Amino acid sequence: MTTAQDRAGLLDELGLDAQNKAALGQVLGTGTIGQATERADGRMEATIRIRPDEISWDPSILVMPHGGDIELELINDDLNTHCALLPSNGDRKFIWLVNHSRGRAKLNLDGPGYYWFSSPTGNDEGRGLTGAIVVLGDVPPEARLDRPDQPRP
Amino acid sequence: MTVEYVDAGEAIDQGNLSGKVPGGDVAPPVVRGVNYERILNARSEPQNWLTYYGAYNGQRYSPLDQINTENVKRIGPAWVFQAGTTGMIAGASTYSFEAAPIVVDGIMFLAGWDGWVWALDAKTGVEIWRYKHAVPFDVSLCCGNVNRGVAVAAGKVFVVTANAHVLALDATTGKRVWDKTYGDVRAGESATVAPLVVKDKVIVGSSGGEFGVRGHLDAFNLETGEYQWRCYMVPKPGEPGADTWPADGEAWARGGANCWITATFDPETNLLYVGTGNPAPDFDGGVREGDNLYTDSIVAVDVDGGQIRWHYQCTPHDVWDYDSIGECILFESDGRKLLGHFDKNGYFFVLDRTNGALVQITPFVDRITWGAITRDGQVTAKVYPDEEGVPVHFYPGPAGAKEWTHAAYSPKTGLFYVPVQDVGATATRRRREFRESIPYWGAGVQVDIEEMTGSISAFDAAGDERWRWRNELPMCASVLATGGDLVFAGEPTGEFNALDARTGELLWQFQCGSGHHSNPTTYMVDGRQYVAVPVGWGAWSEGFLPGMLGAGHGSALITFALPETS
Numbered sequence: 134m135t136t137a138q139d140r141a142g143l144l145d146e147l148g149l150d151a152q153n154k155a156a157l158g159q160v161l162g163t164g165t166i167g168q169a170t171e172r173a174d175g176r177m178e179a180t181i182r183i184r185p186d187e188i189s190w191d192p193s194i195l196v197m198p199h200g201g202d203i204e205l206e207l208i209n210d211d212l213n214t215h216c217a218l219l220p221s222n223g224d225r226k227f228i229w230l231v232n233h234s235r236g237r238a239k240l241n242l243d244g245p246g247y248y249w250f251s252s253p254t255g256n257d258e259g260r261g262l263t264g265a266i267v268v269l270g271d272v273p274p275e276a277r278l279d280r281p282d283q284p285r286p
Numbered sequence: 287m288t289v290e291y292v293d294a295g296e297a298i299d300q301g302n303l304s305g306k307v308p309g310g311d312v313a314p315p316v317v318r319g320v321n322y323e324r325i326l327n328a329r330s331e332p333q334n335w336l337t338y339y340g341a342y343n344g345q346r347y348s349p350l351d352q353i354n355t356e357n358v359k360r361i362g363p364a365w366v367f368q369a370g371t372t373g374m375i376a377g378a379s380t381y382s383f384e385a386a387p388i389v390v391d392g393i394m395f396l397a398g399w400d401g402w403v404w405a406l407d408a409k410t411g412v413e414i415w416r417y418k419h420a421v422p423f424d425v426s427l428c429c430g431n432v433n434r435g436v437a438v439a440a441g442k443v444f445v446v447t448a449n450a451h452v453l454a455l456d457a458t459t460g461k462r463v464w465d466k467t468y469g470d471v472r473a474g475e476s477a478t479v480a481p482l483v484v485k486d487k488v489i490v491g492s493s494g495g496e497f498g499v500r501g502h503l504d505a506f507n508l509e510t511g512e513y514q515w516r517c518y519m520v521p522k523p524g525e526p527g528a529d530t531w532p533a534d535g536e537a538w539a540r541g542g543a544n545c546w547i548t549a550t551f552d553p554e555t556n557l558l559y560v561g562t563g564n565p566a567p568d569f570d571g572g573v574r575e576g577d578n579l580y581t582d583s584i585v586a587v588d589v590d591g592g593q594i595r596w597h598y599q600c601t602p603h604d605v606w607d608y609d610s611i612g613e614c615i616l617f618e619s620d621g622r623k624l625l626g627h628f629d630k631n632g633y634f635f636v637l638d639r640t641n642g643a644l645v646q647i648t649p650f651v652d653r654i655t656w657g658a659i660t661r662d663g664q665v666t667a668k669v670y671p672d673e674e675g676v677p678v679h680f681y682p683g684p685a686g687a688k689e690w691t692h693a694a695y696s697p698k699t700g701l702f703y704v705p706v707q708d709v710g711a712t713a714t715r716r717r718r719e720f721r722e723s724i725p726y727w728g729a730g731v732q733v734d735i736e737e738m739t740g741s742i743s744a745f746d747a748a749g750d751e752r753w754r755w756r757n758e759l760p761m762c763a764s765v766l767a768t769g770g771d772l773v774f775a776g777e778p779t780g781e782f783n784a785l786d787a788r789t790g791e792l793l794w795q796f797q798c799g800s801g802h803h804s805n806p807t808t809y810m811v812d813g814r815q816y817v818a819v820p821v822g823w824g825a826w827s828e829g830f831l832p833g834m835l836g837a838g839h840g841s842a843l844i845t846f847a848l849p850e851t852s
Contacts, residue, residue: 208291218373219297220420223462225373226297236294243449246422246471249374263374268422276450276467278500279518280539283473283722 152188159261164193169203177203183211190264199270200244207236215257220248244268301416313405313414316391317457318441322485326553333810335389338435338480343616344550346694347767348808352815354770357848358784358794364816364847365411375400376423376448377431383822383841385435386480386805395443397433403445405460409811415460419447426474426723428496430825435480440508444488446477452490452506464511468504474723475499480548484589487514491545495563498540498726503560505592515592519543519562519580527579537574540720542566543581547611547690555640557586557595559614559625568607569671569713570728577602582610584627596642600629605670606656607684613692619747628693628704630686633659634749648749651687651708656680671715671729683711683733685830694767699787701744701752703773707760707830709738735833742775742785753790762830763802774817776802778834782819800840818845
């Protein structure tokens with residue numbers, strides 16, 4: 134029986150967090166986690182990489198402290214071509230990432246909640262190039278229900 | 287040696303990769319001149335479908351008659367718009383195409399699932415622009431990733447998103463003009479309603495009745511997005527109606543009564559007529575003794591200030607999930623200003639819309655076992671989940687004898703045309719503690735997958751059934767009535783039907799390849815009438831037709847027209 138504390142070790146031991154070990158690809162949600170940096174003006178920034186032969190985003194879970202604008206640097210260090218389809222209000226953002234390339238993306242996201250992003254080519258999405266952007270925070274006060282605070286799970 | 291990275295540039299809008307021709311992504315300014323007066327007189331420009339129901343009266347009737355009982359057998363597909371879906375979206379197994387296409391002078395404005403809005407050339411189906419709101423994957427959706435459409439006015443397109451925003455888009459470019467949050471996703475609120483523009487306001491309501499929220503109707507200034515008013519549909523302690531909730535505890539704060547379907551409006555009474563959703567928890571009435579106002583009610587709200595003027599509760603102390611969100615169709619009879627409403631509880635209510643007085647009530651489905659309502663409106667509950675762990679079977683099931691999908695009324699025939707679902711369900715009460723954002727049903731529920739049936743049934747204002755077109759399966763899509771004496775109605779199995787409005791005879795049928803759960807509309811461009819129907823099975827099908835949970839989704843808008851004459 135495994136407990137949550139064993140998670141990282143067991144993922145590695147079983148080979149769930151790498152290509153062509155336990156499964157064919159890297160199981161989604163087993164990658165790295167990173168936090169966006171907030172600038173003085175409230176805009177956020179982060180760098181997301183694809184490392185050689187990992188077919189996975191690093192970080193594969195990016196956490197934004199709140200909703201708003203974020204600028205991403207997207208780096209493909211892999212020896213194969215990938216791309217990125219990213220959530221953003223207005224339209225999804227697409228960028229082609231040839232081998233050893235670096236690009237940028239400007240996103241606008243509401244919080245709270247999380248959004249998937251991926252490389253929509255071949256089956257990059259199934260092999261591991263599906264990541265999540267998590268937006269923390271609450272809705273504005275004026276959007277909250279007029280009622281006493283309620284219990285949460 | 288360090289090798290410089292190849293510059294991949296900056297990510298672009300995915301819509302730029304959709305085959306648009308240069309300059310083809312700007313729509314003509316057809317919405318600039320759409321204002322309150324034009325929407326008020328929407329049926330005087332029958333070439334357009336300016337507002338959700340076609341007109342404020344909710345009749346879903348178009349006087350267009352180019353396509354009629356004589357020639358409807360000759361219509362065929364004019365064009366098809368398909369959006370599909372890519373990536374992982376919220377409710378990936380429950381998205382459904384439910385919108386009512388809006389058409390203004392040859393341009394169609396359409397909302398899809400998961401935050402999509404499109405402007406299309408209504409003559410060719412070519413996409414002009416698209417807007418995509420990023421919808422959180424983990425947003426609470428009781429009944430699927432769906433949206434019922436847009437409103438247009440003052441050069442803008444108004445739409446709500448699943449994470450409870452209301453947006454104004456520039457109708458020529460699809461770019462955001464303003465964006466307001468009006469619900470709390472952490473509380474389980476969401477939004478699916480098609481907005482309604484009245485005067486200088488955009489009216490929207492909240493979804494989330496299965497998560498124990500407090501339902502509300504909201505108004506925003508259509509130019510600025512500034513909040514105008516909020517009308518809660520469950521009173522706080524001390525407010526009128528609060529005595530219909532337990533005096534102790536916070537049942538009222540989780541009471542439901544969401545306004546998730548578009549209201550109708552009468553400029554003479556200055557009232558919005560909106561149906562409210564079920565109380566929460568849906569099936570466990572023991573934690574909320576009383577009538578639970580204003581759940582399951584027809585509520586008349588002053589459009590200027592958001593005050594409730596009167597209400598009529600169709601199912602007091604509901605324990606069957608019988609939302610009264612169904613449309614309130616405004617019509618006149620014998621000089622009286624009336625309102626017709628087909629309720630999930632199986633009864634057809636006609637009210638005096640000036641004061642909410644009951645005029646007549648009659649059942650519109652064959653099997654009603656939950657209880658009975660007398661001609662004078664007295665409600666007696668008979669079968670309901672009461673004892674913990676004891677299964678109870680009742681008709682209609684929680685999707686109702688008619689779901690949210692709309693009936694139509696033809697002023698030409700004087701008949702209402704209602705899509706009927708005759709299907710039962712079993713609920714077993716299972717009490718649980720309330721936790722914000724967690725489903726709050728208070729029961730285990732299983733809808734029948736056998737012995738179900740459906741129909742399009744025609745009723746007159748007195749409640750007399752005039753004809754019935756029978757179907758083996760429940761009918762789960764909105765009906766459209768036209769001046770060509772036709773009634774259009776889609777089937778769960780994909781057939782799109784044209785019936786004779788006077789007899790119910792099936793005159794034409796086309797297999798659309800996926801089930802119907804949407805709002806067909808009709809319009810005319812360059813002298814040619816089109817009938818447009820979004821097709822895409824999904825949503826809460828486990829609730830209204832679980833026997834078709836395995837059917838393909840689809841995501842197409844199909845338009846039909848008579849052959850072009852050369």
